[in-house]
Amino acid sequence: xxxxxxxxxxxxxxxxxxxxxxxxxxxxxxxxxxxxxxxxxxxxxxxxxxxxxxxxxxxxxxxxxxxxxxxxxxxxxxxxxxxxxxxxxxxxxxxxxxxxxxxxxxxxxxxxxxxxxxxxxxxxxxxxxxxxxxxxxxxxxxxxxxxxxxxxxxxxxxxxxxxxxxxxxxxxxxxxxxxxxxxxxxxxxxxxxxxxxxxxxxxxxxxxxxxxxxxxxxxxxxxxxxxxxxxxxxxxxxxxxxxxxxx
Amino acid sequence: xxxxxxxxxxxxxxxxxxxxxxxxxxxxxxxxxxxxxxxxxxxxxxxxxxxxxxxxxxxxxxxxxxxxxxxxxxxxxxxxxxxxxxxxxxxxxxxxxxxxxxxxxxxxxxxxxxxxxxxxxxxxxxxxxxxxxxxxxxxxxxxxxxxxxxxxxxxxxxxxxxxxxxxxxxxxxxxxxxxxxxxxxxxxxxxxxxxxxxxxxxxxxxxxxxxxxxxxxxxxxxxxxxxxxxxxxxxxxxxxxxxxxxx
Numbered sequence: 001x002x003x004x005x006x007x008x009x010x011x012x013x014x015x016x017x018x019x020x021x022x023x024x025x026x027x028x029x030x031x032x033x034x035x036x037x038x039x040x041x042x043x044x045x046x047x048x049x050x051x052x053x054x055x056x057x058x059x060x061x062x063x064x065x066x067x068x069x070x071x072x073x074x075x076x077x078x079x080x081x082x083x084x085x086x087x088x089x090x091x092x093x094x095x096x097x098x099x100x101x102x103x104x105x106x107x108x109x110x111x112x113x114x115x116x117x118x119x120x121x122x123x124x125x126x127x128x129x130x131x132x133x134x135x136x137x138x139x140x141x142x143x144x145x146x147x148x149x150x151x152x153x154x155x156x157x158x159x160x161x162x163x164x165x166x167x168x169x170x171x172x173x174x175x176x177x178x179x180x181x182x183x184x185x186x187x188x189x190x191x192x193x194x195x196x197x198x199x200x201x202x203x204x205x206x207x208x209x210x211x212x213x214x215x216x217x218x219x220x221x222x223x224x225x226x227x228x229x230x231x232x233x234x235x236x237x238x239x240x241x242x243x244x245x246x247x
Numbered sequence: 248x249x250x251x252x253x254x255x256x257x258x259x260x261x262x263x264x265x266x267x268x269x270x271x272x273x274x275x276x277x278x279x280x281x282x283x284x285x286x287x288x289x290x291x292x293x294x295x296x297x298x299x300x301x302x303x304x305x306x307x308x309x310x311x312x313x314x315x316x317x318x319x320x321x322x323x324x325x326x327x328x329x330x331x332x333x334x335x336x337x338x339x340x341x342x343x344x345x346x347x348x349x350x351x352x353x354x355x356x357x358x359x360x361x362x363x364x365x366x367x368x369x370x371x372x373x374x375x376x377x378x379x380x381x382x383x384x385x386x387x388x389x390x391x392x393x394x395x396x397x398x399x400x401x402x403x404x405x406x407x408x409x410x411x412x413x414x415x416x417x418x419x420x421x422x423x424x425x426x427x428x429x430x431x432x433x434x435x436x437x438x439x440x441x442x443x444x445x446x447x448x449x450x451x452x453x454x455x456x457x458x459x460x461x462x463x464x465x466x467x468x469x470x471x472x473x474x475x476x477x478x479x480x481x482x483x484x485x486x487x488x489x490x491x492x493x494x
Contacts, residue, residue: 011372057372081369088371122328124335125258125304125376 001066004076005097006031006046008061011088012236013128018052018061027052027089031063034083038076039067049103049244050110050192055128055236059113060092060243064103101246109173109245110193114186114202115238130183131202131238137209139184143177145208145215146186149201149222150175155194156225158204163195168225170194177205184209187242198239203232248313251323252344253278253293255308258335259483260375265299265308274299274336278310281330285323286314296350296491297357297439302375302483306360307339307490311350348493356420356492357440361433361449362485377430378449378485384456386431390424392455392462393433396448396469397422402441403472405451410442415472417441424452431456434489445486450479 008031016024020032028046035044049062071079077094084091100106117123117130118137126132149172156168175188186202204221207213213221213231221229255278263271267279275293282291296309318326324341331338347353364370364377365384373379396419403415422435433449451468454460460468460478468476 009368009371077368085369088374090368090371092366092368119339121256121324121337121339122332124256124337127335129372 001068001099002070003064003066003097003099003101004073005095005101005103006063006065006080007092007094008058008063009090009092010058010061011129012052012055012057014088016054017056018048018050018058027058027061028063030084030087030089031080031091034080035065037083038071038079039069047103049107050241052239052241053196053236056239056241057129058241060111061241062103062107062244062246064097064101066099103244106246107192107244108247109189109191110241111187111189111243111245112193112198113240113242114188114198114234115240116184116186116202116206117182118184119182128237131235133206133209135210137184137206138211139177139179139209141211141215142184142186142205142209145213145218146175146177146201146205148215148219153222154225155197155222157221157227157229158197158200159194159227160196160200161227165192165194168194170197175201196233199234199236200230202234202238204230206234207232248315248346249317250311250313250344250346250348251320252342252348252350253310253312253327254339254341255305255310256337256339257305257308258376259299259302259304261335263301264303265295265297265305274305274308275310277331277334277336278327278338281327282312284330285318285326286316294350296354297488299486299488300443300483303486303488304376305488307358308488309350309354309491309493311344311348313346350491353493354439354491355494356436356438357488358434358436358490358492359440359445360487360489361435361445361481362487363431363433363449363453364429365431366429375484378481380453380456382457384431384453385458386424386426386456388458388462389431389433389452389456392460392465393422393424393448393452395462395466400469401472402444402469404468404474404476405444405447406441406474407443407447408474412439412441415441417444422448443480446481446483447477449481449485451477453481454479 020029073094115130123132152171173189267276320341362377370379399418420436
């Protein structure tokens with residue numbers, strides 16, 4: 001038995017999310033289907049570092065798989081990419097790893113990026129790949145306000161009501177709001193995130209960017225520890241699972 | 248009569264090109280159709296700065312239109328964008344201009360960019376938006392070789408056999424090959440370009456990047472003034488009409 005670590009990029013638009021589910025296309029199942037041929041028709045579990053919702057993308061999702069048959073990492077990459085051809089999913093690299101490695105449990109930090117295209121004109125290339133916000137946003141005010149979220153907090157306000165995490169307490173290592181050409185990028189890193197946490201934070205920061213909210217309103221919303229204090233959840237379009245760090 | 252200058256972005260994938268043609272969707276016709284309602288059902292000519300081929304994109308195509316009715320530039324932008332909604336075309340700005348302004352004839356410099364994604368793994372988000380080249384390319388060698396093309400030359404080798412320009416002699420103002428994150432960007436500027444000129448140059452530079460061609464081979468190909476000396480034409484996927492400068 002050999003364990004392999006896969007680095008995966010995908011366009012989330014046609015998928016109902018990372019995780020396999022009945023009657024809906026998922027990234028996990030797409031890769032598992034491609035592995036069937038390699039594994040004599042037997043299903044291989046593709047264990048991801050984190051789930052992503054419908055329409056959410058990945059630049060650096062990580063997963064591990066176990067294979068009985070001997071195969072070189074490079075050949076495995078080629079074979080999976082061949083099997084998933086036609087789907088907007090790409091295995092960027094494959095590495096043979098020790099069986100102690102676990103894509104989910106060995107991960108110590110996850111990085112996400114949220115892309116906003118801040119302009120009046122409609123989207124073209126980027127439909128579904130960025131959140132198009134027409135109202136001009138104050139990037140500095142957004143960055144400054146966001147800093148109240150850094151550190152250990154009860155993020156109940158920024159948590160989907162169906163979030164399955166045991167605790168709403170998470171430690172946000174950093175959050176940055178930057179102008180990158182004609183886009184605004186919100187980057188965040190933490191050991192783990194709650195369901196919808198980044199989209200809820202992004203929605204709130206958009207309110208700060210338009211002047212509807214201030215740093216204080218954001219602080220109050222955080223301290224309310226109440227989902228009802230959330231006024232706006234950003235769409236999945238602009239969210240990318242960027243990178244995973246391991247111990 | 249008022250003339251307006253339009254700045255236009257489009258995703259070329261679903262179009263047979265900029266120019267209106269029978270039985271095939273074009274960007275020009277898409278915008279002209281949107282203007283019908285504004286112009287009491289009468290067709291308005293949308294005159295572009297340059298034609299783009301099927302599958303070629305634009306970040307900054309410029310066009311002008313003449314309207315009899317009075318309308319503010321901002322309202323006109325909103326109205327056209329409303330009319331083209333659903334198509335990956337976006338009017339980035341509209342400006343009222345003097346009737347001496349001509350999108351094609353007043354243009355003094357056109358800038359293009361060609362995007363190559365240089366990696367072994369297949370494309371995801373970028374299918375049709377970049378040229379995916381798997382073989383590692385030597386960016387410095389490409390940039391260095393490209394400099395032999397700068398200046399006034401007979402570009403017959405790099406010209407489509409159906410090119411309608413009167414002369415194959417053009418002056419290339421600059422060409423740069425740069426690594427930008429995981430992409431390679433080829434930027435070029437000139438008063439005007441021949442049909443397929445940038446795609447033919449890009450294909451040749453790819454041969455330099457893989458070591459099949461040298462700077463000397465490229466120079467020889469240029470001096471041959473013979474389309475038969477061209478070994479590789481790049482696909483439309485990575486080509487963007489970036490910017491137009493006016494006198």
